Each structure stands twice: as structure tokens, then as C-alpha cells.
Amino acid sequence: MQSVLNYLTQNQDRFVAELCDYLRFASVSAQPQHKKDLLACAKWLLAHCRKIGLDARLCPTAGHPIVIAKTRRANNSAKPHFMVYGHYDVQPPEPLDLWKSPPFEPRIVGKNLFARGSTDNKGQNFAHLKAVEAYIKTGTPLPCDLTFVLEGEEEVGSKNLSTFLKAHRQELACEAIVVSDTGMPAPQHPALTYALRGIIAFEITLHGPARDLHSGIFGGAVENPAMALSQLLAKVRDENGRVKIPGFYNGVAPLSKYEREQIRRYPLSDAGLKKLIGAPQLFGEKGFTATEQRSSRPTFEINGLTSGYQGEGSKTIVPSWARAKVTCRLVPNQKPAHVRKIVCAWLKKNCPPSVRMEISAGHGAEAYLVSPTSKPAQAALCALEKAFGTKPILMREGGSIPIVNEFKKVLGADTLLLGIGLPDDNAHSPNEKFNLDCFVNGQRMSAFLWKELTR
């Protein structure tokens, strides 16, 4: 193991130079004019994987190709098999005028490497490639077989990944998937994300009069849809921040003592969070800390309200309709279809007869959970601690990452989310960057991980 770690230390300058080459491709999957840049990037990655000693191939899809790279395994290898997932496509760099240097001309300032895709996700997946290179080039036997799946459509919804997974179900069958595409709270706080929230989205529209009415001539004798909507939405949440729709919390498992202890270690105080969001005060479900509320509890969130006149000054109307856009964040064990059903039924039951309700359904995604006390999770925590030299944080993320549900569904395997991005990395924003200490420690974490996972 020491020779692997030494190799990583000794070759750091070259690794950074190679990462810069990787970052020079404008592999913007959302923009058709960059199709050839995506192909060029995939081909460069293919060649690089081969150069470091992996068996690699390009798999065409209906969109951009997927790079598959595998450690060479003996026939009938009895070693456990793991998959590493990453993506070589990047977000659009616009607005360009906010970048301090061109997005596809990597620039190092102190400990930071600036470029589009540096943290999301090229830098993070490259760390795993460099760890496996160290094993191969030092002749250190890997305790497992590895397959890298590097796709080019993550930023446009991984539209062709599911088909690919299903077609290669046998080849990709594995113990677990490792994904470094999330974050850690600070350079000294490595983290394993073991849970994600799910989501359901929908739109409620209440229809009243056939058209906007003069509020002088008709006001008082007709329901105001904006008032009806306010009264309906108001009933959803009580003064303790709890959703009042019966059954909404069905199946939600209480946080274990262990999890609550771990969540308390998350390095952001209530005062720090309040400052970060700039609200008059924090507000959430009673009985839970702010970190628990935003990572481990379901919500009913109004994302937008629209009704009547919205311009300057006043317009004396009774609006014809009122609309709320809503998303509910879900936690493990809440089934999106079930929650959608009971929420919609409750809304319909509580809608007054003075308006006509229309509910249009949007997207949905399941929550995700890997038990933090499971063997792979504990192995990942050990690898993080050895690599970074400090005790890692066990995190739940409040957002959703649909591909992990896809992995579970198609391959039946859990995903370890071992992100090495920082909160100030500007993912999806101008001046995206990647911390080079995180790059080094990420390689070390990957090197330790395969040992810990097979212990």
C-alpha cells in the first residue's frame, strides 16, 4: 500500500497536467454545437484509460458515447467487483462574462484549479482513475475487479444510461457502485453521503370566474380563487412546521441515535446557516435540528404562486384563477406515487366547491438510503479517515440524484456517495473550481477504499 501512496505523491504534478488536458475539452452536453468536443473528450479518456493499463472501449448510445474501462481480470476471477461511475460532460459555461478566465483554459490559483467541469465531475472521476493507475503501475495487486462507467449525458438527465445499464446488466453486476459527484462540508471534513431525499412535483390550479372580473361590480358575490388557494395551502402546514395531510409521514423511519449523533457533527451552526440563507430566522419542523430538517425530513414546498395582476400599481379585479407550483421532498420509505396520491386526494377533498381544481403532475423520484452502519458504508468511512487524516462526516443530502435509484433498480447494488467537491466550488456556476488538496486526498481515499471494501 505504501508504494501506491508514494506513487500518488511522486506523480502529482503530472496528474494535474493531465487533468488540465481533460478539462480543455468543451464537453457541454446541453449544446449541440459541442457534439464533436464530447466525442473528442471521450476518445481522449479512452486513450488515457488504456495508457494507465485498463481495458477500455467506447460504447455508442443514442446520444453521447459511454467510456467503459476495466481492470484486467483473470478468467473466473473470484475477486469482488465494484463499479465507479462518473461523467465527462459538463454544464454550459454561460454567462461567460462572469468568468475570471476562460472556462476551458484551466488556471491554477493557489490550491484551486479553475475550469468548467473541474469539480463537476472531471476532477472527481479522474482521482479514481489515478488511484487505480497507482495500483497498476506499482504492480500492487488490486483486491477487487473494477469497472469504470464514464458517461457523457449526466448534465442532460442521463437519458440513455438506463438502457445501457439494462443491456450490460450482467457485465456490470457488482457489489456496490462508487460515485464521487457530491460534496463534503470543508477540506478538513471528508464525508460519506448515505441518504438522499426524493421528490414529487405538481401544480395546483384553482379556477373561479370565466375571466378576470371587475372587483367593484362583482367583488363580494364570487369566490376569489387567490383567497381559496391561500386557504387551501394554509391548511397544509401547522404552526410547528409539520405537514397536516393525514398519512404524509407514513413509513418515515425515525432517525437512529447513531444517525442523530453523526448529523450533529455536520460543521454548520444554526447561526452560520441563518447567515448563509439571509432569512429573518430559521423555521422548521419542531423536534428536529436544522440539519435534520433539511436532510432527513419530508417537506411540502411552494415553489411559485401566480394569480391575477402582477404589474405596477393596482388593478381592481377578482382573478379568474390562481396557481401554486409545489414540490414535496421525500425521505427513505416514502413512495412517490403513494405520497402523490394521498396529497392530491387531500387537496381535492379540501377544495371548496366555489372553485374548480386542476392538479397537473410533474416529475417524481424516490429517496435513497444506504444504511450508515452497513459494511460498505463503514468501509468507506475508514477509507476517508485514512486518506484525509480526520474523522469523516456521515451526511444526508436534501436533494435528489436519480441515477442512484436507477443503479439500485437495474443492478440491485447500493451506491456509496463519496464526494470530494467543496461548497464553494461553484458547480454549475461561473468560475467553477476544484481544490487540489481534495484531488490528492480523493486519490488516496480511492486507493484505501478498495482495501477497506474487501477487508
Added chain:
Amino acid sequence: MQSVLNYLTQNQDRFVAELCDYLRFASVSAQPQHKKDLLACAKWLLAHCRKIGLDARLCPTAGHPIVIAKTRRANNSAKPHFMVYGHYDVQPPEPLDLWKSPPFEPRIVGKNLFARGSTDNKGQNFAHLKAVEAYIKTGTPLPCDLTFVLEGEEEVGSKNLSTFLKAHRQELACEAIVVSDTGMPAPQHPALTYALRGIIAFEITLHGPARDLHSGIFGGAVENPAMALSQLLAKVRDENGRVKIPGFYNGVAPLSKYEREQIRRYPLSDAGLKKLIGAPQLFGEKGFTATEQRSSRPTFEINGLTSGYQGEGSKTIVPSWARAKVTCRLVPNQKPAHVRKIVCAWLKKNCPPSVRMEISAGHGAEAYLVSPTSKPAQAALCALEKAFGTKPILMREGGSIPIVNEFKKVLGADTLLLGIGLPDDNAHSPNEKFNLDCFVNGQRMSAFLWKELTR
């Protein structure tokens, strides 16, 4: 009296031709390019008033001139003095492509005269001029002195009328003002409008986080301003349609038995109203009929709601702020400043500490009431009945007409609102028209009115 009525009958064709001349002026006060058309129209009106035997003059203002026309009175006339108010300016005719014939080329189809300004207000004020012409030309002594005040800025807010009234307070001192600029429910249902609702307008904004937040990362630990606004607005009205803000109904006089009987005569059934507005059902304050609710009861009306994302699909945010535009309709005895004060104080008291409230004040106007059992109101009802041959309706209007408050404030006199426009006259819309039966009966009503008022 019979000779006056005969004169009106015998000269109807000429009156219509003269009204067409009046309507040919494109006296659009909102559009600067029509300044010369307004002046030309005022001069034509001046000449016409002189021709029918009135003492008339043009009074310049900071905007368009006011035409003053008076019956000739002996020195130290002991006759009571009444004022007739009207306006010769018109609404912009746009959109022009929706007109079936050009807006300033009057066209008669059956009983209707189509032209911009026909019902609002040239046709209506011209009826009063024709009645006084009949008195003068037949040598019938008028039982009162009359002053016509015909302004050119009603459609742009009568900005210079108040200054004019104050400067001519003595000359205009009168028993009452007569205005035909409202409506009647149907050709066979003449009406006296004896009350108008007042109004206050304001905007409530609730500020939460400093910017829109990711609902996955932060949702659950921060107040959603759209939810806070919904919960605040929901508290305003109970399930019986009553405003729950303490003191809101202070001073509101109950409707008398006589008024309620009169209101019941308004020829629009609940089914008819429901069909007219196209709502799933009628809804209003319990204990009042729909006609009472929309004419005689105060309201708290949300005119618009704005918060967060309003485009296609969904955007997973906690909005930074949420806003409601509100107008309250007020009834006689409710003081706008007082109602504004108690409503704002209540909103502030009920705003949760998780958001910051901002209330911006808009316009306000007092309600208006002439007792329907007062002598002038009863006289007007007699005149209407004699002119139209059917029992008139006693109406309250749900909207506001600010000039009547101005008349009361400056001249200390009540206004009789004797509108002869019909609901389908398309005032302010393309294909505005005026019913020629209403024109004839309006002249007769005016002729009878001076007798009844001085009986």
C-alpha cells in the same frame, strides 16, 4: 310640460344628427395627438349651447378646457340652482381592428348608435342639453336655474376638475348635481344609483431568504414566504365569507328594510349572475343576497399573487419573497384611512417572525351615499317613472366614482346618478354604442326631473 315633451318627440331626428356631429370629434384625452380634436369638440359644444339659448363659455385649465353653460337667470333669481355634470372626452378607441365600423364615424343599426363616446358620455350629457333646449325653445319656464359643467379630462382622472370647482365654488353652489354617466340594468328598467363603494389599495410583500434557495439543500429549515403569505391571507376571511379583521365592519350601517326591498327588484337572478361570471358557484358573505354582497358590503379582495417560479414545469426553490396585491371595497361610513390603519396593524400583528413584512399603500377613495328616501332621490325616481313608464330600480353600485366625493367635499352638494347606459353598451370597449330609446327617455327624464326636484 306637454309642449316640452312634444318638442322632444318632434325633433328627435335632428337631435340624433346633432349627436352624430358631436361624436365625430376624436376627443381622446389620453392621447396627446388628439389635443386639437378636444379643443374643436369643446368649441362645437360651446357653439351648440349658445345656439340652444344657454349662456356658455370656455374655461381653460392646465389640461383640456371645461365648457360652462347656464340658463339665463334674472338678477337675484330666487329659483333653486342645479348642476349637470358630463364629459366630452372619450376613451381611446384601440384596438381598432375589433370595431365593425370606424369609431368616429357614427353608424345607426336598429335602435343603436355606434361610435366611441356614444354612451360614455356624449349621448348621456347631450340628452340633458336637449331637454333644456325643449324648455327654452317652447318658452316653457324652467322651475330652476341650471349650470352645465362639461369637462374634457374624465377619462384621464379629472386632474384639473378639483381646482376648477374650488375656483368657482360660489358660481357652482347648488342644491344637487345630476350626473348621467352610470348604467341602468335594462331598457325597461330605469335606475337611480344612490350609493357607491369606496376603496383602499395596498400591496403586502413577505421577505424570507435573501435569494431563492435550492429546496433540496435548504428546504425544511427555512420559512417558505409563499406559505407564510397563504397562511396570513387565509386568516382574513372565515368560511361564511366574512372578513375576520377586528373592527373591519365598524360603522357599517345595516341595510334598511326599504333598501333591501329595492335591491331585490334588481333584475338579475342568482342563476343569471352565475352564468354571467362563469364561476362554478356564487360565494359571498352569509346573510346577504348576491346583489347586496356586490353593492352594499365591504370586501377584502386579492387582485394578484406573485412568488417564486412561474414558468413552464417546475423549479425546486424556496422563493425569496411572496406578494399579494389587495383592494378592499368600502361602504358608506367606512373611512378609508381608518380601515387601512386597522387592516395594516392586523396584518403586522399576524405576520410570523420567520418573514419580514412590507406593506406599500396605494390609492383610496371614500364610499358615497345619498339617502334613497331623501327628497331629491324620491324626485329623481318620480322623473324616471314618468319618463320610462315603468317603476325604476334603486341601485347601489359596487365600484367607485371619485368625482362625486369631490362634489360633496367642495360644493357640499349630493349627486344624483341617473345613468341611461345599458350593460351591453361596450363602454371602454370596441363597438361602443348608445340605445336611442334610452336617448329619448333620457331627455324626457331630464325634462321631468327639474319639475320633480322643485315640486
